[in-house]
Amino acid sequence: MASITLRDLSKRFDSLIAVNRLSLEIQEGELITLLGPSGCGKTTTLRMIGGFETPNDGEIYFGERPVTWLQPELRNIGIVFQNYALFPHMTVYENIAFGLEMRKEPPAKTRERVSAILHKVQLAGLERRYPHQLSGGQQQRVALARALVVNPAVLLLDEPLANLDAKLREEMRFYIRGLQREFGITTIYVTHDQSEAMVLADRIALMKDGRLQQLGSAEDIYRRPSNAWVAEFIGLSNFIRGTAAGRDGGSLTVRTPAGIFACAGDSPAGDVIICVRPESLHFGGTHANRIPVVVRERVFLGNLLDYQVDGPGGLRLRVQADPSRIFAPGTPVDLSFSPADAWVVRGSDG
Amino acid sequence: MAGVDATVVATPSGTGARRFPWIAFLIFPTVIFLAVFFLIPYANMVYMSFLVKPETGAYIKQFTLGNYARALRDPFYWKVLKDTFWYALLTTGITLVLGYPLAYHIARVPKRWRGWLLVLLISPLLVSIIVRSFGWMILLGKVGIINTLVRRYGGPELHLMYNAVGVVIGLVHVYLPFMALSIAGALQTISPDIERAARSLGASPWHAFWRITWRLSLPGVFAGTLLVFVLAISSYVIPILLGANNVLVMPMVIVQMLLDAFNWPLGSALSMILFGFTVALLWFYVKLMNRALRWSIR
Numbered sequence: 001m002a003s004i005t006l007r008d009l010s011k012r013f014d015s016l017i018a019v020n021r022l023s024l025e026i027q028e029g030e031l032i033t034l035l036g037p038s039g040c041g042k043t044t045t046l047r048m049i050g051g052f053e054t055p056n057d058g059e060i061y062f063g064e065r066p067v068t069w070l071q072p073e074l075r076n077i078g079i080v081f082q083n084y085a086l087f088p089h090m091t092v093y094e095n096i097a098f099g100l101e102m103r104k105e106p107p108a109k110t111r112e113r114v115s116a117i118l119h120k121v122q123l124a125g126l127e128r129r130y131p132h133q134l135s136g137g138q139q140q141r142v143a144l145a146r147a148l149v150v151n152p153a154v155l156l157l158d159e160p161l162a163n164l165d166a167k168l169r170e171e172m173r174f175y176i177r178g179l180q181r182e183f184g185i186t187t188i189y190v191t192h193d194q195s196e197a198m199v200l201a202d203r204i205a206l207m208k209d210g211r212l213q214q215l216g217s218a219e220d221i222y223r224r225p226s227n228a229w230v231a232e233f234i235g236l237s238n239f240i241r242g243t244a245a246g247r248d249g250g251s252l253t254v255r256t257p258a259g260i261f262a263c264a265g266d267s268p269a270g271d272v273i274i275c276v277r278p279e280s281l282h283f284g285g286t287h288a289n290r291i292p293v294v295v296r297e298r299v300f301l302g303n304l305l306d307y308q309v310d311g312p313g314g315l316r317l318r319v320q321a322d323p324s325r326i327f328a329p330g331t332p333v334d335l336s337f338s339p340a341d342a343w344v345v346r347g348s349d350g
Numbered sequence: 351m352a353g354v355d356a357t358v359v360a361t362p363s364g365t366g367a368r369r370f371p372w373i374a375f376l377i378f379p380t381v382i383f384l385a386v387f388f389l390i391p392y393a394n395m396v397y398m399s400f401l402v403k404p405e406t407g408a409y410i411k412q413f414t415l416g417n418y419a420r421a422l423r424d425p426f427y428w429k430v431l432k433d434t435f436w437y438a439l440l441t442t443g444i445t446l447v448l449g450y451p452l453a454y455h456i457a458r459v460p461k462r463w464r465g466w467l468l469v470l471l472i473s474p475l476l477v478s479i480i481v482r483s484f485g486w487m488i489l490l491g492k493v494g495i496i497n498t499l500v501r502r503y504g505g506p507e508l509h510l511m512y513n514a515v516g517v518v519i520g521l522v523h524v525y526l527p528f529m530a531l532s533i534a535g536a537l538q539t540i541s542p543d544i545e546r547a548a549r550s551l552g553a554s555p556w557h558a559f560w561r562i563t564w565r566l567s568l569p570g571v572f573a574g575t576l577l578v579f580v581l582a583i584s585s586y587v588i589p590i591l592l593g594a595n596n597v598l599v600m601p602m603v604i605v606q607m608l609l610d611a612f613n614w615p616l617g618s619a620l621s622m623i624l625f626g627f628t629v630a631l632l633w634f635y636v637k638l639m640n641r642a643l644r645w646s647i648r
Contacts, residue, residue, distance in 0.1 A: 050550060051549070052546050072546070072549040073551075073552045075550075076552075078550065078551075079546070079547060081546070081547065085541060085544045085546065087544065087566075088566065089565050098548070098551050098553075098561075102552035103552050147551075156550075
């Protein structure tokens with residue numbers, strides 16, 4: 001078990017900068033997800049940590065041990081790939097025993113440990129099957145068992161659930177989370193699926209174009225996005241453009257074409273964007289910020305109603321409300337939202 | 351009719367057992383072609399190999415085992431047969447050793463380069479085998495480029511042509527693309543992640559290759575070796591041009607028997623003997639192959 005430190009890590013492929021001065025500290029036993037759209041550098045980062053790519057700049061440490069230039073086989077890592085990368089010519093048993101064999105463990109001990117981990121991942125009895133004789137979920141668990149049986153210092157997971165069907169994917173999230181807690185192993189989990197990241201991660205490292213956009217808990221990132229891109233990538237958000245007009249007590253005053261609003265944020269100046277989640281906009285209500293709007297469209301989503309509304313100054317907003325009160329299209333109504341739910345980010349890099 | 355359609359819809363991946371497989375008729379043109387141009391001539395040869403060769407004329411229709419007896423009793427033919435298999439084996443081994451790294455490189459290079467490398471690899475096949483053999487003569491001959499250079503630096507004269515060395519060089523050159531292509535095809539299907547997984551589990555690059563990549567590429571290795579071996583056994587032009595008459599292989603002897611000695615029955619018998627030994631050898635090889643590839647049988 002070890003913490004992982006990335007210091008100013010960079011990787012270029014020809015003219016493309018895949019990872020750009022990435023610094024990250026992952027605590028011992030923590031599960032961190034690298035989240036971002038495809039091409040954001042998350043997989044390249046994982047490969048550098050695994051030793052399959054050499055960084056152009058920067059350093060990687062496992063605990064105090066610098067591993068930047070170490071071959072993968074000397075790093076003591078466990079890794080699970082999207083396609084599982086099981087050895088198709090080996091049985092389940094041989095797959096899992098491979099790492100122990102490479103470590104020259106005595107056969108008796110190997111048998112013992114393989115059988116213990118097979119029980120843990122509920123695959124006992126399937127030792128002699130070949131990978132192609134297993135279901136996707138079973139292959140996934142073999143891959144996990146193979147990575148964990150060698151007691152690696154860190155566990156690296158590269159979109160491990162992407163090839164499973166939706167229902168199984170949901171189950172496996174909790175399964176992986178449980179397994180990781182049980183082993184207490186420092187884990188980096190690469191995914192492009194935000195709900196997966198939110199369920200699994202202690203902290204999420206959100207990446208775009210090779211750069212770290214924000215590092216924090218799911219709640220941090222959802223409630224206090226560092227920029228408009230983050231707000232847009234995670235969940236749904238309304239954006240109201242405006243100009244910062246100073247502080248008033250605890251809140252930030254923002255002037256917009258749709259009115260003047262009291263907001264929260266890290267006091268940026270000049271052009272700003274107010275991010276308001278659709279569920280933070282309330283019909284009626286007594287919150288400090290009010291906008292008169294006209295209902296334009298309404299969609300029934302079961303547990304809530306999804307509205308598109310038109311506000312002053314060409315503003316179009318999305319509102320998600322509980323279905324107890326229903327507003328027909330064309331109805332004029334007042335929206336209100338709390339300053340605490342109006343998070344302000346800089347407008348220039350939107 | 352509706353019932354049949356319903357069955358099809360219900361099993362889209364198709365057990366198809368209840369439907370007549372009309373699509374199988376698509377192989378008919380090939381079957382007819384092979385029957386007319388391959389099976390019938392071959393059957394004719396089998397027939398002829400059991401006929402008697404008279405003093406004059408091609409054959410008389412009288413059954414005999416004499417041609418086989420004569421061929422199998424004569425140590426000369428045994429030696430030619432042994433040499434033929436030996437050159438083919440050597441060619442297969444050398445193309446494997448040279449072709450594997452080539453194939454590995456082609457399979458692992460970025461996709462945009464791969465097409466060009468494949469074109470380069472098969473470009474020698476665009477030149478006629480005769481032209482290529484003459485090219486080798488210019489290089490390998492007594493006053494060829496290699497010997498001229500070696501002599502200039504005081505080296506001994508190298509006997510590179512009109513012997514087994516020249517023949518094997520020529521064969522390796524011609525059949526290398528077949529080996530490399532077969533292996534590259536197999537290597538391309540192996541995800542680089544599989545090697546990465548092996549490395550992450552503590553395997554050195556050599557171990558990862560030997561325990562994983564090599565094993566998984568065996569289907570390509572088997573295909574390539576089979577192909578090259580069979581092609582090399584039946585090669586005729588290269589042994590003639592680069593071996594002169596110092597190297598004798600079965601196809602040469604068979605052609606001499608058919609055209610020069612005008613002994614069709616014996617020539618046919620020799621063909622059948624070569625064919626029989628080749629098939630027997632391949633049968634063992636395929637057995638071995640199936641055992642090694644047991645894991646891939648679904």
